[in-house]
Amino acid sequence: MTVQYFRDLVTVTLPDNANASRTSRYRPNEVITLQWNNPASRIAYSRTDGTLRIWKLNNCELVNLPPVVIDDCHAKQVESISWNPASETDLATVGNDEKVKIWNTQRGALIKEMDVGVNGNILVQYSGDAKYIVSISKQNVINIIDSKSYNIVETIKIEKNVYSVTWNNNSSFLFFGLSDGSILLYKFANDKLNHLHTLKGHRSIIKSLKFEARGNRLVAGSNEGSVTIWSMDTMAVTSIYAEIDEPVAQVDISRDGTYLSITYEDGEPAKIFEISSHNEFHKLPKCIAGASTYPNLWFCPIKTLFAYSTSDGEVLLTMKGSGQGGRSRDR
Structure with a gap:
């Protein structure tokens, strides 16, 4: 693919009237976190008004149906979400309280609510094989939950602040990004976490980690x-x-490992790079930080397309096309 491929993509703005159903103390009603499910048949995101919104897709394109909207998922805003890789509809959430919740996004119904014994949970992620869920609190307490029994199988506390997490693809390793710029590698076996190695290459907070699909x-x-x-x-x-002297908000890598996306915290537009050449292939002027949130940009798991959020609370999907009704180029 070439630079021209990205230039020729068109965008569709999700017809989400973000301010119609609720009153938010944030204006505009911004997007906190956004995720595709594994088959790219749904996309979910949380807003600063406390809602969780899920749209149905077909072959990565929007279906003409209204979104499923779940109000007040947690006592506070939903800070982190994670799709179950083995399910089209099941989604885990945390909201800066003591709960990890599992939702059926087709019906907007709660499947399971787990009290993990510590308040302030801000990160959640299913393992790649869907067998486990990791939750992380502001107190740096790590809980590993069996995704079938919903029992906590392991709990540890890390001394330094944890800002990001990712599993490898078969749930045998976990990586934790810390406040001092280090990345802790833990082996997970027989329901136990054991520290194996510390990666050192940064000097400040690791805000985002992503393990390549391959x-x-x-x-x-x-x-x-x-x-x-x-x-x-x-x-x-x-x-x-x-190249950009600005804090990184989020990183992602495309399904085939060819492209890298980077969003930033302080106003720099999101960028997409070709990894092999290190060249910038695309820039998204609207994908910038909002008043209270950082921008999201996530590659589609089945095609070289992506979804992203804007500073004014819009969510946009990219697709191949020739600018038909309701579509616009993002220059």
């Missing part, structure tokens, strides 16, 4: 404005992106 590389984005790509064979940095 299982060969780990991507880390930090507050110092740099992004590193780590080889899982050598546990060494193979590439560094440090």
Whole structure:
């Protein structure tokens, strides 16, 4: 694919009247976190008004149906969401309280509510094989939950603040991004976490971690404005992106490992790079930080397309096309 491929993509804005159903103390009603499910048949995101919204898709394109809207999922805003990789509809959420909740997004119904014994949970993620869920609190308490029994099988506390987390693809390893720029690698076996190694390549907060779908590389984005790509064979940095002197908000890597996306905290537009050449292939002027949230940009899991949020609370999907009704180019 070429730079022209990205230029020729068109965008569809989800017809989400974000301010119609509720009153938010934030204006505009911004997007906190956004995720595709594995088959790209649904996309979910949370807003600053406390709602969770789920749209049905067909082959990565919007279906002409209203979204499922779940009000007041948690006592506070939904901070983190994670789709069950083995289910089209099941979604885990945390909302800065003591609960981890599992939702059926087709019906907008609560499946399970788990009290993990600590308040302030801000991160949640299913393992790649869907067997476990990890939750992380502001107190740096890590809970591993069996996704079938919903029992907590392991709990540890990390001394330094944890800002990001990712599993490898078969739930045998967990990576934690810390406030001092280090990345802790833990082995998970027989329901126990054991610290194996510490990756050191940054000097400030690791805000985002992403494990490549093919299982060969780990991507880390930090507050110092740099992004590193780590080889899982050598546990060494193979590439560094440090052209923008602005804290990184979020990183992602495309399904085939060809492209890297980076969003920023302080007003710089999101960018997409070709990893092999290190060249910038695309820039999204509207994908910038809002008044109270950071921008989201996530690649589609089955095609080289992506979804992103804007500073004024819009969510946009990209698709191939020729600018038909309701579509616009994002320049």
